[in-house]
Amino acid sequence: MKTVFERPHSLFDLPYPYCPGCHHGLAQRLIAEVIDELSISDRTIGVGPVGCSVYIYEHIDVDFVMGAHGRSPAIATGIKRSRPGTIVFSYQGDGDIAAIGTAEIIHAANRGENISCFFINNAIYGMTGGQMAPTSLLGQKTQTSPRGRKVQTEGYPFHLCEMLAVSEGSAYIARVALTNPRLIKKAKEAIRKAFLTQIEEQGFSLVEILSPCPTNWRLPPLEAVKWLEEHLMATYRIGEIKVKEGVTNAC
Amino acid sequence: MKRILMKGNEAIAEAAVRAGCDLYFGYPITPQTEISEYLSSRLPEEGKVFLQAESEIAAIYMVYGAAAVGKRVLTSSSGPGISLKQEGISYLVSAELPAVIVNMSRGGPGLGNIQPSQSDYFQAVKGGGHGDYKTIVLAPDGMLGQMMEPVVFTEPQFDPLPPKDWAVSGKEGRKRRFIICFALDPQELEKVNQALQEKFRAMERNEIRYEIFGDEHPDLLLVGYGTVARILKSVVREGARKGLRLALVRPITLYPFPSAVMKEKAVQAGRVIDVEMNHGQMLEDVRLAVEGRVPVHFYGRSGGMIPTVEDTLQKVMDILSREGVKHENGI
Numbered sequence: 001m002k003t004v005f006e007r008p009h010s011l012f013d014l015p016y017p018y019c020p021g022c023h024h025g026l027a028q029r030l031i032a033e034v035i036d037e038l039s040i041s042d043r044t045i046g047v048g049p050v051g052c053s054v055y056i057y058e059h060i061d062v063d064f065v066m067g068a069h070g071r072s073p074a075i076a077t078g079i080k081r082s083r084p085g086t087i088v089f090s091y092q093g094d095g096d097i098a099a100i101g102t103a104e105i106i107h108a109a110n111r112g113e114n115i116s117c118f119f120i121n122n123a124i125y126g127m128t129g130g131q132m133a134p135t136s137l138l139g140q141k142t143q144t145s146p147r148g149r150k151v152q153t154e155g156y157p158f159h160l161c162e163m164l165a166v167s168e169g170s171a172y173i174a175r176v177a178l179t180n181p182r183l184i185k186k187a188k189e190a191i192r193k194a195f196l197t198q199i200e201e202q203g204f205s206l207v208e209i210l211s212p213c214p215t216n217w218r219l220p221p222l223e224a225v226k227w228l229e230e231h232l233m234a235t236y237r238i239g240e241i242k243v244k245e246g247v248t249n250a251c
Numbered sequence: 252m253k254r255i256l257m258k259g260n261e262a263i264a265e266a267a268v269r270a271g272c273d274l275y276f277g278y279p280i281t282p283q284t285e286i287s288e289y290l291s292s293r294l295p296e297e298g299k300v301f302l303q304a305e306s307e308i309a310a311i312y313m314v315y316g317a318a319a320v321g322k323r324v325l326t327s328s329s330g331p332g333i334s335l336k337q338e339g340i341s342y343l344v345s346a347e348l349p350a351v352i353v354n355m356s357r358g359g360p361g362l363g364n365i366q367p368s369q370s371d372y373f374q375a376v377k378g379g380g381h382g383d384y385k386t387i388v389l390a391p392d393g394m395l396g397q398m399m400e401p402v403v404f405t406e407p408q409f410d411p412l413p414p415k416d417w418a419v420s421g422k423e424g425r426k427r428r429f430i431i432c433f434a435l436d437p438q439e440l441e442k443v444n445q446a447l448q449e450k451f452r453a454m455e456r457n458e459i460r461y462e463i464f465g466d467e468h469p470d471l472l473l474v475g476y477g478t479v480a481r482i483l484k485s486v487v488r489e490g491a492r493k494g495l496r497l498a499l500v501r502p503i504t505l506y507p508f509p510s511a512v513m514k515e516k517a518v519q520a521g522r523v524i525d526v527e528m529n530h531g532q533m534l535e536d537v538r539l540a541v542e543g544r545v546p547v548h549f550y551g552r553s554g555g556m557i558p559t560v561e562d563t564l565q566k567v568m569d570i571l572s573r574e575g576v577k578h579e580n581g582i
Binding site: 041042043044045047048054057061062063064065066067068071074075076077078079080081082083086087103104106107 | 273274276300302304305306308309310312313314315316317318319320322324338339342346419420421422423424427428429430431432433
């Protein structure tokens with residue numbers, strides 16, 4: 001009998017703690033699959049965040065370091081500069097990487113720090129219960145924008161990828177979504193490319209993964225996917241945003 | 252052994268290199284920037300890593316990352332920058348990661364100024380960040396930052412260090428490891444805290460260091476650290492010339508605090524004066540140590556003002572005459 005589908009070796013056989021319809025589990029599985037396929041689990045160190053993303057360390061079978069909200073790119077820098085032979089990645093939500101940790105991510109990218117960052121963007125603070133994030137959409141109702149986000153008071157949705165792409169230090173920047181099998185395949189390619197960019201020492205890589213938060217969006221899971229496709233993907237265009245010359249195309 | 256003239260900041264940096272510092276992360280701030288400048292050329296010479304961070308916050312988390320992989324790592328700053336590092340220091344304690352942090356303290360609060368000060372005592376010895384923790388705090392004998400003095404470097408002697416069997420490195424050949432700084436379950440977090448408290452008790456048993464200087468049978472005990480301790484040594488010498496019997500206890504560790512010797516010497520002398528370059532911070536620890544057995548007087552200057560030998564000696568003589576202590580010259 002031929003095995004056509006199995007759990008990645010780097011993924012523990014554990015139930016995810018996430019709400020129904022959340023894509024954290026899917027994203028983490030894809031990262032585990034790529035770690036397996038590139039045979040890098042023995043030399044990979046993950047840097048965990050604060051927020052719903054924090055549980056990744058329980059699920060992927062590599063060494064992990066947990067730190068403070070927003071600081072993962074600095075921690076990853078400390079690790080990578082100490083042990084350049086390791087593969088170092090961070091896994092951060094939008095409140096983490098696009099609000100409190102903007103200084104750390106911008107400067108890690110601008111230094112061309114040879115690390116990979118995976119950024120789960122669900123346009124809201126998940127673990128604290130649905131407050132507005134810099135990535136929340138205009139008009140989006142949250143616990144702290146009860147009448148909908150307004151430009152006059154809360155400014156504009158935050159396009160981290162496009163900002164980082166401007167820096168000469170960033171080598172590979174992509175935005176993906178996981179709402180159908182075709183997009184999941186593309187997302188996995190982007191994750192793989194990010195790791196390969198690091199393995200080939202081309203510089204900083206980041207993949208933004210658009211993800212639904214049905215609980216805090218107050219939508220059933222399927223409607224949340226639809227809202228993501230209609231609204232989130234309209235504001236945050238998916239695709240490869242920057243591929244620096246020299247970055248591998250071997251996907 | 253060769254004596255060389257060095258600025259305190261450079262002496263600290265060179266000492267770190269000789270003690271095997273693998274990496275340094277920092278951000279410029281007066282009056283300690285020479286530490287960064289010195290290490291930016293010296294560490295790469297040794298094949299080690301120097302990196303200027305975008306902020307004090309980033310620097311302390313780079314330290315956190317390097318410590319997590321088991322490297323010897325240093326950062327340095329001054330008051331305002333040390334305030335920014337407090338979050339990271341709390342996380343380092345929680346994750347039980349070792350690091351060396353230099354605070355070349357300056358006048359506060361706020362931006363304050365760049366003159367010498369001891370106004371960060373509470374922040375350093377009482378934890379500083381959030382949570383229930385302590386860190387070992389060392390104080391020098393004299394002024395370290397900007398003063399130039401002759402230095403003699405000795406070869407550092409280390410006992411064999413325990414294996415770093417907790418460090419992350421990639422899990423090749425072993426089960427994976429993780430370094431965490433949280434425990435969501437209350438029973439778990441209390442256990443974490445109890446284990447940390449055990450560590451702090453061990454510090455209090457094993458790490459206390461101090462210097463005693465002056466008369467073996469003093470009428471007044473002087474207490475001070477750092478720049479003040481250097482001044483108080485002059486006060487003890489000047490006092491002796493005037494026939495005053497004075498002794499100094501200089502804590503080398505501010506935490507753990509040398510409470511037992513402080514109490515013993517204070518009771519022996521019958522009275523204490525604590526001198527600081529602030530408005531009375533170590534004073535609380537001195538009073539706790541003395542447990543009300545003898546009066547504890549205080550003299551403090553701040554904002555970069557340094558107590559002079561003359562002024563301090565006058566305070567000393569005022570206390571002795573107020574309390575009716577006779578001495579040889581009958582002043």
